[in-house]
Amino acid sequence: MGLIRSWVESANGEDCPFPLNNLPCGVFSVSDDEPRCGVAIGDCVLDVARLEEAGLLALPGKPLLDVPFWNEVMGAGPAVWAALRDRLTALLAEGAPDRAAAEPFLHPLVDVSLHMPFLVSEYTDFYAGRNHAFNVGTMFRGPENALPPNWLHIPIGYNGRASSVVVSGTDVRRPWGQVKGPDHAVPSFQPSRRFDIELEMGAVVGTPSIGPVTVAEADDMIFGYVLLNDWSARDIQAWEYQPLGPFQAKATATTISPWIVMKAALEPFRTATPAREVPLLPYLNEPRPMLYDIALEVALQPEGGAETIIARTNYAEMYYSAPQQLAHHTTSGCAMNTGDLLGSGTISGPTKESRGSLLELSWGGKEPIAISGGTRTFIEDNDTLTLRGQCKGDGYTIGFGDCTGKVIPALADPYAR
């Protein structure tokens, strides 16, 4: 399928991230207005909340968009998601009879502020990138024991904090934490000196589940995907992570892109997970391709300086897909809710330039990387980190919007009072 042309002319450009094929879901406000749901189209946002209020969306049942988050739509299930896309496509397509009715509901993107697109119910983060797990394991344990014995059998994860999730553009304050002292000395409490990013995709759960679900059912439950930066304090993590995994190192912030790209927009870019190195237990097998070909990059910009792209990779590098992770998450009987967010795990490719964290790019801080006007091992104060992702279709592009955050200096000692 090629570009679906829209009467919003800016949506028809080959490189526009928001063509009619995309219709990503966000929450926006204009000046001091209340935040409300909108859909990006070209260089505009369509106010779908007011469209519904005006009776122009014709979705079945009760209002779903009279709240400043997408959870009501997400929980309504795949038939409603499809009906919404069909109706928006009919309103915005080239030659649409309802153009005059819809046009007053457009706002230029440059005039709006973007907010969290959904209420995060709970947040789980995985460790499902083969190259990332191998790189980190090699640094910590050597190449012979790089992958833990469970890694090729189970999508490893931990329960994160929903309260850590913030929308792109939110500043991230360098955290304080407890770090290991030299040898057997007492640990110290200090601002993190090894603050890092993790380039990930986030899967957003739409329909809830009770009890174990199959991989196919899990795929049906997913509403869409966002870019996700799992900010990580490596020095805090190294001291705290045994035996229960990361805790405060990952709790400072998790930044997501402002737009949820619905699964339907990603459908042409489906691709299979890489070949299995050992067979999976049957419950984890994928009945069809469930990863996506999404080109990803990370940019670092020092305060007042030029941006450098420090990594380029692809979501298709993951060993486990989000539906496999979600299915595994339910094996215990764990209920999943509308608004649950699943981080993929750091997405690193096989080459040095395709590593999705500074820990890997600088090999534990031993090999500084070149950036415009200097070098970096880990993030310095007032650096801005931006994740970007795009799918290239036949004459069109699917984008997520920038997933960006500036790291601002640590507070003075928070306990000195």
Ligand code: CA
């Ligand atoms: Ca992570």
